[in-house]
Structures are given as structure tokens and as C-alpha cells.
Amino acid sequence: MAERPFAWSDIDQLLHSVEPRVPLMRMFHHGQVPEQAYTDDIVEPGRTRRVFNKAKFYEHMGRGATLVINWLEQHSVAAKRLCLEVGSFADTRTSSNAYLSFAGDGTFGQHWDTHDVFVIQLIGRKRWRIYPPTFPLPLTYQTNDTSGHTCPTEPALEVILEEGDVFYIPRGWWHHVIPLQGRQLPPLGGVLLADNVRLCRSDGGQIVRAGDRRPQGIFRGRLSGQRI
Template identity: 30%
Template sequence: MTTPTTFSLDWLFSPFSVDEFSAKVWQKHPSLLATKRPGYFDPLFSFRDLELVLEYGQPKPPSIRLASSRASTAVEVPFGRGGRLDIDRIRRLYANGHTIIVNNVQDYSPTVGLLIQSMQERMSYPVEANAYLTPPGAQGFKPHYDTHDVIVAQVAGKKLWRVYGADAACPLPQLTNGDPFRREKLPPPDNIQLEPGDVLYIPRGWIHEAETEDGSSLHLTFGVHAPTGRDLLRTAIDALCRVHPEFRAPLPFGYLRRPVDFDQLSSVLDRLIELVGTDGSAEAAFSLLEDDFISRGRSAGTGEFVASIDGLQALAPKTRLERKRHLHARLVPTQTGIGLQFCQSLLQAPDEYREAMLFILDADGPFCVEDLPGLDAEQQTSLAASLLRDGLLRVVRLNDSE
């Protein structure tokens, strides 16, 4: 039986190895990672789930779009009375060949949200999920490439994907015009028929398109937004801005007026490059990148919001706890000692709590409150209660699978 804790990158790729994916496939070439798994994604998402998102989630643009490669003009998402989605008109547009797209579907689906959190923790990259519902004999987009890596999970129905090849090495959103490619000028594609349970990986920069044939199709695309060397350099500069006023100083007054004083601008640039070379720190850049990544974590969504608070009353030395593995966390120094940072929380404590906090971060499975090292019983209970309340820990029930 699939449980919320099942949803992970390993589960998504199974039986394909995540380690093999990272070593031999990631950023190298498209690959059909998993196949012949009918019904595999039923616990994750379904036609019915998407219908419920539309009816009760009521996504608003840009979280919802309609697209058809054969339409001469773009179609706006229709709304009716009270600002609600006009489901009847959307249904008619769908019947006429328009794909329904719900962006960031993890904001509406707890199961997809849990999978996203687990994927992010495993990959160290921000991930977003979009749902695509395409009617029979239709296509949402003409040949194009994405500026982020894409993992396609075919949920229901079938869809034919055509992958033509790489057009640009590691393209950035700022360096592409987004225009579709002319099919007749592209090389012969690799045709990949996706069926329910299949998973396809397409690196960024690889031109592709997809269309249905004789039935509706529902798939999820997991957009993996990997930070780049540009992000590392920019973050290193952000760290330098905190200590070097040269990075915060304005450019010369009227610097755009002709004739341009390039000698003056070159002098400024040379000085900034010098500071990056002498004082730029990979550790400082890493810390800022990790801080941003941690803040994306979401501790809710496991269905234990009330149980975790009620569990505070029964917390005892023998109470079994475990860390929510999908949450990235770290220890940081504070003015009063040490802090355990996760999601939008920072639990501060004296330095004597360091050993216990490290124990929690390194724990691979359940542990008891009394197992927390270096603390007396009262401190153990206090630390466990704080992390249970704030969502990093959960109580392990007797019927939980381990």
C-alpha cells in the first residue's frame, strides 16, 4: 500500500536507480526512466483529482492556462459569476482541442506536494509540478525547448512525445526568445509513446513536442530549476555586498550619456572583479543558497497537523519520534548559542543543545525522546516538544510502517 512517506524520487523512478540517473543521465540526454507500470500513479494524482482542483481549488492565471498549437490566437481562461472558473466553457474549449494546464499543482494536491518536497531534498534543487490535461487528437505546444530540466510522469492515457535534439547548451530564460521551431527544419525525432506509469526525462535545451491520439491524456511535468554557476557567482557577490560598500555604490552620475567614459567604468569593474577574486567565498555563497532552499520547505501536508499538537500533551521519555526527511535543515550559529533552521523556523538554544540537534539531523529512523544526547530529561522533552510543534518531527505510531 502506498502511504504519504512513499512518495520520493526513488519511488518516482523505480526500478531505475537515482544514483545511476545522476551519474549517467542527468543533463546528458533524454531517457525513458520507467515503463510498464500501469496504475502506478493512481495514489499520486488522477483525472478526478484535476477536476477537483478546478472546481474547488479555483486556480487563477497564471496558475491555470489553456493552450492549443492549432489555435490562431491565445484563449483566455473563462470566468463566470463571482470570479469563479466557468467550468462549462472550459469543458467546451477542452472538447475543441485545448489543453488545460494547472501550474504549481503541488499547491493544490497534498500528494504531489509531498513528492515535490522529497524530490527537492534529494536533488538540492527547487522543483515545481504542472499538470497537463490534453483531449484526444490534440497538441498543446509546437516544438520548443525548456530552460529547465523536465521529468514527465504519465498519469493517465497515452501521449506521443517527439524529441528532436539539443538546440542550446544549458540555456537560460534571459537568453532565449521562446519562439517555437519549424518542424520541417528539425532533424528526425525520437518518438516515445508514454503510457500510464511511464517516466521520461528531458534535459533543458532539448527540443520536443507531444500530442495525443485517440484518447485524453493527463501527465505531470516536474520542472527542475537547478541553480547554475551564474547563480553561485551572483550569490557570492550578494555576500560581498554585505561587507564591501563598493558593490553597493551607484555607477557614475550620467554614465549613459555620450561620450561614455569606458575608462571610468572599466576601473569600477576591475575593482569589483578584484574583490571577487580576493574576498569571494564559496562558503558564503553556499550559505545564502542553502538559506533560500531551506525557506522553500513546507512542514505541513502530511495530515498530522492536529496530531502533532495533541501529541505534546502525551510526550514522554519513551515517545518515539522521527524527523521529516523531506525537510532540509541545518545548524547555524546565533548570538545566544546555536540554532536549528528549517522551513521558515529557527529554533534557538544554548550551545549545550548542539549534540542533540546534530543527533536529530543525522537520525536515519525513529528514536525516543530519552535518546537525545547531552541533555537532561527536562531539556530532552523541551527540545522534542518545540520541534514537534514547529513541524520538523513527527510522532511514530505503532501502526506506522518503518
């Protein structure tokens, strides 16, 4: 990409200015971590405000927890711009979630999403293992944990996302994500959720237009600073 859309100073600002409350922020570590386990309520002039307890926060993150910031575009101009860019490319509305993780074996395990996903690796590196769908194109209520399906043994694709990489995953494809520390910086992955992605699929490493068909494969690209 021409320039990094996020720096750690931007993340610090978000974590300082946005209150860590459900549903805006959630922490997961093989299940949701109660807010009280990593936050405190402090009294300021005229109000009570919730803040991170730094010691508890870093303890959980160091053990492999993931902090999820939902609707990031509502609090970050840079995230809003990325949403608009991907939305323009995919011809659909988008929303963004950020996943902040330091280490661990993958907080969410093997699972599928019930929406199409554009993954943008903003800071750090993550290993993605992608498995073929066993329940093609699931609807919102058709989650993997209630389906009775199990993830295939062998991945169809394994890739390490570097800063600036963009990765498209159609809904229903199993995946497992593992953060890779490297450079002593925890990875931050941005995910743009698309309700109706229609424009592209993977074909020999090249992104090709596919009319009005839903994408059937996975593609990996890189932000250019102009357009994905």
C-alpha cells in the same frame, strides 16, 4: 507504480475548488485562450467567484486546447509528495505544472524549455517526439521563439508515455507532445521543473549516477511507489 497518485476524482476536485484565474490556470490552443472564453463569474454570498463554464470548457478542450495548472503542489498533497520525491532524487528544488488535454495535434508545437523537466504521466497516454538541441543549455531568456533556430527534421527519440512513466528532458532539447485519447480518458501529464538537475543520465536504459555533471541525455523510468 504501487498505486496511482491521481484519480479523475482528484482532478474534478481541483477544477471545482481552485479558481481558474491567471497565472494559476491558463488555457492554450496555439496561443493563450482568454479566460472569458471558458469561465464565468458567479455571485456567492459575500463574494464573486470565477468558475469554469462547462460547455465552453469542453468545447475548447475537444478542439485540442490544453489546460495548464501551475504550482500544482500548492493545491495537491499528492503533487507535493511527487515534487519532494523528485527533488530528493535530483538534489534540487522542484515545482510542478499539470497539463490536461483531450485531443489535438500538440498545443505548443515543437519547442524547447529553458529548465530541466521531469515528466510524470499521471493519467492517459501521450506521444513525445524528442529532437537534438540546436542551442545547448539555454538560459531563462533564451527561448526558441526568439532564437532564430529551427527544430531538426528527424527526432532523436519517439516514445509513448503510459501511466506511471517518468521521463527526463534536459533544457534545450526540442520536443513535441501529442495527447492520445485511448480508454476514453483524456491524458493528464505532470511536469516537475528542476532548476539544477545533476544526478543522472541515460546509459543503456539504466539510470546511472553522474556526480556533479549535468545530465547529457534523456531517461525514461517508472514510478515504483518507493523512489524513482
